[in-house]
Each structure stands twice: as C-alpha cells, then as structure tokens.
C-alpha cells in the first residue's frame with residue numbers, strides 16, 4: 001500500500017556492525033544458506049525483517065504468505081525492478097536484459113510480450129514445439145538407459161536435454177555437443193554451465209560495492225569472457241545463418257519472431273543476442289535443478305519412488321517412452337514436482353528493488369532503493385499454511401488439483417513468483433520438468449552408488465542465487481532386459 005510513510009518505523013532486524021552491517025550472519029556456512037538464515041531471523045523479528053549485508057544498502061526479507069502478497073501484489077509496480085549483481089554488468093549485459101531491466105523499460109516490456117506470445121499455454125509455439133520436447137525427453141531416456149549399471153550425474157544428464165529443448169524451441173535446432181569458438185572449442189553445455197557457475201556464486205563485490213572495481217574473485221572477468229563466447233556462438237550459429245538463409249529461412253520459431261522485430265528496427269543485434277542468452281540462463285539451472293531435487297527426494301523416500309514408478313507402469317503399460325500427452329494420466333508424478341518446488345524452490349529469494357517513495361509493508365516503511373527479498377523457501381514451509389511442512393508429502397497436492405502455481409493457494413505457494421515479474425517460462429517449465437522426470441523414471445530401476453542406503457542421500461542445499469543440492473546427485477540406472 002502506498003501511504004505517507006514518514007512516520008512509520010523501519011522493519012525490525014539485527015543490529016549491524018560498522019562497515020560490515022549484518023554481513024556476519026551470512027558468512028561461512030551461513031553464506032551457503034541465506035534463505036535459512038533469513039527464515040531464522042523471521043522467527044526472531046517477525047515476517048518482515050531489515051538487514052544490511054555489507055555496504056550494499058538496505059535489504060528487507062519477507063517471509064510469510066501475507067507479507068509476500070503485500071509485496072508482490074499490492075506493491076507490484078513499486079517493487080518491479082531487480083537487484084543487479086556485479087557479474088550481470090559484464091559486457092553491459094544487465095542494461096539490455098530481460099532479467100535485469102526495470103519493468104518501466106520499453107525493451108523489458110517488448111521482451112516480456114514476445115515470451116508471453118510464444119511460450120504461454122494455448123499459444124502456437126508452446127503447443128507446436130511439443131514434438132521437440134518429446135524427442136529430447138526420449139533422447140534423455142535412451143542415454144540414461146544406455147548407461148545401465150554405471151553411475152550417472154543426474155543433473156548433468158538432464159541439463160543436456162533442457163538445453164536441446166530450449167534450442168529446439170527457440171531456433172529449431174539442437175545445440176548440445178556443438179563446439180563453441182575459443183576456450184579450446186568446449187561444448188556449448190560446458191560453456192553454459194561455466195557461465196552459470198560464476199554468475200550465481202556469492203560475490204564480495206555485491207556485499208561491498210566499493211570493492212567491485214577490483215573484481216577480487218575475478219567473477220566479472222570470467223563471466224565477461226564466457227558471455228563473449230556465448231554471444232558470438234548464438235549470433236554466428238543461429239542469427240547469422242538464419243539471416244543468410246533468405247526466403248527459405250522461416251521456421252515459425254521464436255528466432256523468426258525476434259528477427260521480424262529486428263527487421264523493423266525494433267531490436268538491435270546485441271539486444272537479440274542478449275535476449276536468447278537470458279532465456280538459456282533462466283531456463284537451464286531452474287529446470288535441471290528441479291528434476292535433480294525431485295530425484296534426490298525420491299531416493300530418500302523410496303516408497304514414493306515406487307509409487308511414481310507404479311503409476312508410470314500402470315498408465316504407460318508396455319509403451320517404451322513417455323510423451324507429454326501422457327502427463328495428464330500421471331497425477332502422482334505431477335504432485336511430486338509440485339512438492340519438490342514447495343520444499344526446494346530453485347529461486348528461493350526473489351530479489352526486487354523498490355523504485356518508488358512511500359512504500360510500506362506490514363506497517364513498516366520500506367524506502368526507495370531498498371532490495372526486498374521474498375523468501376519463497378520460508379513461505380513454502382510456513383507451518384500456519386502447511387501441515388507437516390518439513391516433510392516430503394506429494395500426496396498433499398493430489399485430489400482437487402490444488403495449487404496451480406498462479407495463486408489458487410494464495411501466497412503460500414508461489415515457486416514461479418508473482419506480479420509483473422512472475423516467471424514467463426511457467427507454462428514451458430510445467431510441461432518440460434515433469435516430462436523429463438517421468439522419462440528417466442519410466443522403465444528404469446534406479447540404485448544408489450557405492451552401497452549407499454536411502455538414509456545416506458545428502459539433502460543439504462547450497463544457495464548460489466539458485467538452490468542447488470550441495471552434493472550433486474549420482475545414481476545408477478539399471479535396465480532389466482526383457
């Protein structure tokens with residue numbers, strides 16, 4: 001609500017030390033779990049907590065469904081800019097980026113409209129690209145089955161399929177295995193993984209911006225090199241080749257739509273390249289992490305793993321590979337994905353910057369320039385909203401198809417965010433993630449490596465803008481020959 005806020009107090013929070021503020025709360029092991037630190041602080045100070053992690057300015061963490069609603073709906077317009085981490089300034093990426101431009105920017109609006117028009121449910125491209133998703137899900141299943149008896153890094157295998165699906169949807173071409181120029185011609189997927197690793201690693205430049213010019217961890221330099229290679233690759237391999245194709249170039253994909261805007265001088269070449277880069281970056285980690293977490297949780301809860309596989313066997317029978325249309329008949333599998341996103345939302349802290357005066361949350365003043373972090377991790381475990389909040393219970397999402405990601409459960413469940421900056425890939429992700437999970441579970445018996453028992457599965461998480469498993473999941477697919 002926008003009211004005169006001069007007389008309102010600031011939100012309560014830990015008293016900071018000179019210079020370092022409340023940074024001590026976030027170093028060492030705590031630095032790996034700021035979502036959990038902020039949840040604990042909410043237990044002490046209430047659902048709206050202010051803190052200063054260094055000299056980067058004021059932060060406010062919001063950790064209850066009601067406070068999240070106030071931030072993301074009542075104050076949607078005032079909180080519609082993003083915190084820009086130092087690495088995102090490499091190659092001036094953030095200044096032309098869908099991920100980081102404020103929502104007042106024309107370019108941001110145009111990009112959002114393009115993604116909405118092409119990747120939302122019921123719109124041509126998303127439905128039309130179903131075959132792309134089915135093909136790569138089948139490819140993933142085949143690759144996993146071919147490794148029968150040998151340990152597989154689950155996240156790595158899934159990332160390849162995600163990148164190919166995105167590339168197939170954007171450019172109508174596969175991308176995994178394609179060699180990029182420079183860096184010894186590394187495969188595209190390794191380049192994306194390397195950029196994401198630096199992009200998401202906590203960086204001292206963000207807590208202490210006066211140190212940013214020194215780039216002490218070298219993250220901005222490495223991201224800059226990676227982005228240069230990525231831009232060149234996307235530009236040469238897809239944009240340039242399609243432009244050179246003349247009249248035969250039209251494929252009806254997102255690249256065609258973007259090139260049409262370029263032809264009308266609505267988009268520069270650099271804006272196009274950054275747009276595609278953003279889609280790869282936004283899609284790859286989130287979708288891969290969700291499948292990896294779901295598998296880890298299923299390993300830990302063997303009975304639920306058996307239940308999903310029984311559902312797959314009953315529904316698909318002797319059919320060898322899962323297809324997207326089969327998902328309608330797999331409610332338990334869809335519930336597993338929903339429960340995974342509740343417990344381990346890949347983007348647990350939504351970073352929004354306050355861009356207007358007079359903003360208040362819960363009766364506290366939140367001045368312009370404050371970064372508001374909406375703690376989805378805390379909200380998904382709020383004991384007033386969820387019975388047995390810490391337990392993995394996919395069954396809670398069965399029955400009336402509760403929780404559709406768009407607010408049917410109000411703000412207790414918003415793994416894709418809310419408001420004008422809500423994830424534009426929701427429909428894409430909610431088709432792709434269950435499909436990939438089903439594909440690796442169907443007709444494969446999964447075992448843990450090295451004699452591990454389910455209780456040995458390590459579910460510790462590690463925050464790095466996204467919420468990773470601290471120990472990447474390794475597991476052994478076993479296919480019994482018919």
Ligand code: HEM
Pocket residue numbers: 098099100112115119278279282283286287290345346347350351415416417418419420421422423424425426428429433
């Ligand atoms: C399981 C998969 C995914 C999850 C959990 C997820 C979650 C999120 C969340 C929480 C946000 C921030 C929303 C907010 O601030 O309110 C976001 C933003 C975004 N997501 Fe996703 N996402 C996923 C997959 C995807 C996919 C497949 C795409 C590709 C189209 C995508 C594209 C984006 C973009 C471009 C943004 C930035 C939007 C903006 O700032 O205007 N995401 N996502």
